[in-house]
Amino acid sequence: MFFHISRVKSFSLVLLLCSFFISAHVTGQSVSQSKEVSVKEILEQKEKSSQTLEEMADKHDVNVPFDDFERGQPRSAIAGYLLAMRAGDLTLASNYLDYRNISEKTLAVGKEELARQFYVVLNRKLWVDLTSISDHRRGNINDGLPTYRESIGKVSVKEKQYDILMQRVPRQEDRVKIWKVSNATVEKIPFLFAAFSYTPLGEWLARNLPSIDFFGVMLWQWLYFTLMLLCTYIASYASAWLLVRLLKRIYPKISSAPLAFIKGPAAFLFAVIIARNLVDSSNVTLAVKAVMEGSTILIFAWCWVCFRLIDLLKVVLADKFVAQDKPLAVYLLRPAGTVAKLFIVIVASLIWLENLGFNASTLLAGLGIGGLALALAAQKTVENMIGAITLYTSAPVKIGNFCRFGQSYGVVEEIGLRSTRIRTLDRTVIYVANAKFIDMDIENYSERERIAFRPKLLLTPQCRRENINNFLDELKTHLQQHEKIASEPLRTHFKAYTTLGLELDILAYVNTTDFDEYLDEINELNLTILSLLEQHHCQLQVVNERNLNLT
Numbered sequence: 001m002f003f004h005i006s007r008v009k010s011f012s013l014v015l016l017l018c019s020f021f022i023s024a025h026v027t028g029q030s031v032s033q034s035k036e037v038s039v040k041e042i043l044e045q046k047e048k049s050s051q052t053l054e055e056m057a058d059k060h061d062v063n064v065p066f067d068d069f070e071r072g073q074p075r076s077a078i079a080g081y082l083l084a085m086r087a088g089d090l091t092l093a094s095n096y097l098d099y100r101n102i103s104e105k106t107l108a109v110g111k112e113e114l115a116r117q118f119y120v121v122l123n124r125k126l127w128v129d130l131t132s133i134s135d136h137r138r139g140n141i142n143d144g145l146p147t148y149r150e151s152i153g154k155v156s157v158k159e160k161q162y163d164i165l166m167q168r169v170p171r172q173e174d175r176v177k178i179w180k181v182s183n184a185t186v187e188k189i190p191f192l193f194a195a196f197s198y199t200p201l202g203e204w205l206a207r208n209l210p211s212i213d214f215f216g217v218m219l220w221q222w223l224y225f226t227l228m229l230l231c232t233y234i235a236s237y238a239s240a241w242l243l244v245r246l247l248k249r250i251y252p253k254i255s256s257a258p259l260a261f262i263k264g265p266a267a268f269l270f271a272v273i274i275a276r277n278l279v280d281s282s283n284v285t286l287a288v289k290a291v292m293e294g295s296t297i298l299i300f301a302w303c304w305v306c307f308r309l310i311d312l313l314k315v316v317l318a319d320k321f322v323a324q325d326k327p328l329a330v331y332l333l334r335p336a337g338t339v340a341k342l343f344i345v346i347v348a349s350l351i352w353l354e355n356l357g358f359n360a361s362t363l364l365a366g367l368g369i370g371g372l373a374l375a376l377a378a379q380k381t382v383e384n385m386i387g388a389i390t391l392y393t394s395a396p397v398k399i400g401n402f403c404r405f406g407q408s409y410g411v412v413e414e415i416g417l418r419s420t421r422i423r424t425l426d427r428t429v430i431y432v433a434n435a436k437f438i439d440m441d442i443e444n445y446s447e448r449e450r451i452a453f454r455p456k457l458l459l460t461p462q463c464r465r466e467n468i469n470n471f472l473d474e475l476k477t478h479l480q481q482h483e484k485i486a487s488e489p490l491r492t493h494f495k496a497y498t499t500l501g502l503e504l505d506i507l508a509y510v511n512t513t514d515f516d517e518y519l520d521e522i523n524e525l526n527l528t529i530l531s532l533l534e535q536h537h538c539q540l541q542v543v544n545e546r547n548l549n550l551t
Helices: 002-032 039-059 074-086 090-096 111-125 183-196 200-208 219-250 256-277 286-294 296-323 327-356 360-377 379-394 465-481 515-535 545-550
Strands: 149-157 160-170 177-181 402-405 408-415 419-424 429-433 442-444 451-453 456-459 491-497 502-510
Touching: 074 090, 074 111, 074 149, 074 160, 074 177, 090 111, 111 149, 111 183, 111 286, 149 183, 160 183, 200 219, 219 256, 256 296, 286 327, 296 327, 327 379, 379 408, 408 429, 451 515, 465 491, 465 502, 465 515, 502 515
Parallel strands: none
Antiparallel strands: 149 160, 160 177, 402 408, 402 442, 408 419, 419 429, 451 502, 456 502, 491 502
């Protein structure tokens, strides 16, 4: 299973790297071909348009002529036009264009249609920054243009630039000077619209669907690009399904996890990238580009892919830890995966906010300061969690092990994220902080493959040499023939003369890790030694407290 997952996972990573470079190329391409307009600026423009008209209504500046449509200054005039078009009110919007002295051919297009076409041109190629347009009744007199004209930008068609102008014209009713889109610009609208119009399908959708926009993108555009994404996803899913069928033929025992990854997040990611690459630029406005630069769906797709990769990695590591006899480390995979996913969400959110035009550096600085404060406050907790990770991965002790820690003995009952619970020989419970526990001298008795038998024997000085030698030889023979005693190391020697008596060195290992079984075996061995001592007339030295104090 591990082999198959690793092979498919490597293949998936290659596909993802390719998709990453494709998405980076597409994103860079779209940025280089459009003005840098963000979703934040689009939302602010709508708000500024409303504020401009409200300020004009409340201001009652005597220097600015009163007008029902707030056309007394260039800024409020263009703001009124933009708001009228966003509301879908073509009749109202037509009041902001100057139709005087234009050709019959242009006028035949229709006043309302000219207002609509002009809005399409602005949406496609010109971002109107209201703050750069004068709010003086006479406009900006220092822009090098005639005093009755105000420039709101330039539009390029086949490397030739055309000025988009506002003009101060007399109002038809009373000859009061107001601002409208210049008749010179109105005359160019059909030409500019022919260069920047939507596709026939886009035009039909724009005319027949309600004039509703979300984040500056029209309703028909949301439907159009959503349908495109759906079509690319169906194609991508079909390709993924064929790839899965092929992998099943090559690796019949392959697990379902990598296959679900290919048909799910990987297919969706490729669909998003393909949709961004194949987008029809004729239906793309500056607002659409801004939303695309936000990369909301692309970021979501990458997050989904990363989440599923983390889940696959958890499966691989779990199998690896079990194979290494570290089952406790498996419990760490879930919180570690959660932390990794949280980190991905934070990074993706910051990137998304930056793409939308919001300043995420302030939020990042706040998170850094807050994280530092949290880290200082939770320093001990973090130390204990790191200690738990060490205990889980290196596994010096496991649950159920009998061990010595420091000067205490007990059985490990639980290894938590904060502390380790140990049941002592007195049946009491001790909780030791993990950070402290891993720094202790830990002796794990449960890891012994056998248990030593080392009796302390002191014989009286009156014991004869041949008796001691016979005793040792017969004891060694008995140990060598015992089925529960390891063949080596095995020692039976006369070790040394001491002031207390003749010291014997006897060492053997009982082949068991069960302490109760060990006690049964050494009980028999001790009785055998006692019998051999009597048989060979070897007397044990009695050591009293006075002799011990003297030594």
